[in-house]
Amino acid sequence: MIGSGTVALKRQHHEHEQCDEIVANTAEVLCALQALAKPQLLRMKKYARYRMRAIGDAARGRNDEDLLGEALTATLSGQRRWKPRSVDFEGHMLGAMRSISSHWTDRKPHLSLEDAPPVASLKGDPERELAAKEEIAAIRARFAHDAVVLGLMEDLSLGLTGPEIKLSRAWSQADLETAMRRLRRGVERMGGGRRS
Amino acid sequence: MSELTARLRLFSALAESSAQLSDAEALAEAIPGEAERIHAKLLQVARDHEALTQRDLLLPDTPGERRDFLERVLRRLAIPFEDLGELTDTDVEGLLIRLGEVGFLPA
Numbered sequence: 001m002i003g004s005g006t007v008a009l010k011r012q013h014h015e016h017e018q019c020d021e022i023v024a025n026t027a028e029v030l031c032a033l034q035a036l037a038k039p040q041l042l043r044m045k046k047y048a049r050y051r052m053r054a055i056g057d058a059a060r061g062r063n064d065e066d067l068l069g070e071a072l073t074a075t076l077s078g079q080r081r082w083k084p085r086s087v088d089f090e091g092h093m094l095g096a097m098r099s100i101s102s103h104w105t106d107r108k109p110h111l112s113l114e115d116a117p118p119v120a121s122l123k124g125d126p127e128r129e130l131a132a133k134e135e136i137a138a139i140r141a142r143f144a145h146d147a148v149v150l151g152l153m154e155d156l157s158l159g160l161t162g163p164e165i166k167l168s169r170a171w172s173q174a175d176l177e178t179a180m181r182r183l184r185r186g187v188e189r190m191g192g193g194r195r196s
Numbered sequence: 197m198s199e200l201t202a203r204l205r206l207f208s209a210l211a212e213s214s215a216q217l218s219d220a221e222a223l224a225e226a227i228p229g230e231a232e233r234i235h236a237k238l239l240q241v242a243r244d245h246e247a248l249t250q251r252d253l254l255l256p257d258t259p260g261e262r263r264d265f266l267e268r269v270l271r272r273l274a275i276p277f278e279d280l281g282e283l284t285d286t287d288v289e290g291l292l293i294r295l296g297e298v299g300f301l302p303a
Contacts, residue, residue: 030242038231039219045234046214046222054207056200061281062260068234069241069285070259076245077257094215104260105204132199136206156209157202180213187210188225 024082029075032082032089040090044068047094051101056135057128058105071096142186149186152179244289255292259285266292273300 024032036044048064062070071093074080080099082092136157143149155165166176217225248255256262263280266288270277280288 033238033242036235036238037219038226039217039222041231041234041238042222042226043215043217045230046217046225047211050207050211050214054204054211056203060263061279061283062285065234065237066259066285068238072238072241073245073285074258076242077249079257098211100260129199132203136199136203139206153206156206159205180210184210184213185225 021083022085024084026076028084029082029089032084033072036089044090044093044097048097051097053135055101055105056132059101060104062104067097067101068093070100074100139187139190142190143183146182148179149183152176152183241286244286248289248293255289255296259288262292263288269295269300 045064045068048067052059052062052064052067071080074096075082075092080092080096082089087095136153140150140153143153151169152165155168160168162176165171166173169175171179256265263283263285267277267280269292283291
């Protein structure tokens, strides 16, 4: 009995996994797009804006709304598959934007098939390094009198995660969220980046 | 650590934190009318995509690839241009569709 129960459970688990793999068709994507609520749209837009600032010049002239549009087009064309049972549409769009913008940082620009000009890698380009340095310096200057946010910036730049920051600074979740909110609002008041 | 990496990590963290905003926070930090404008833009992207797929033009799938494709087409047609950076993805798509309509692209 135990054996057959295990088999039944495994089958159930397998079927559940198969359900999770169901991919939305175009009509379902359009339906989800129509139904997006204001907060979802605003979070997606904000997310796109920060992703574009994260990659800087690697965006090659694109802006945050181009990133949003590319994530949607890729979903409609089937290049990025939305699995509604695994993630809601907003979550899918965020994931697609994360992936697409990361891909843009890897891509070496080329102008034509014919001449294929030599292009320096995006990594280590002195001009881009300088632009990034100046951008971070400007943010630091804004928070010159806010040691908490400066510390948070330092940790984030080093790649520390939220739990690691809380541990190393003995912060509560509320401390982290408050500092993060202050940083985010300060950065947004500064503007900058290529906004649409 | 390079400055590019530091910026990438910093703004990526800000992006992820913004994804965690509550509905009330997202609305409180918004510019009036922004959500409606983004929604209209995304719906337009969907309409453009639909129009494109119905035209049977052999265009690349993604906006990024279409931008590269347009650059190559303009070069091959010896049409002078400096930078397509000011064109939005919708502009690029529209321009390719127009080029297709006048017979400069394979259908």
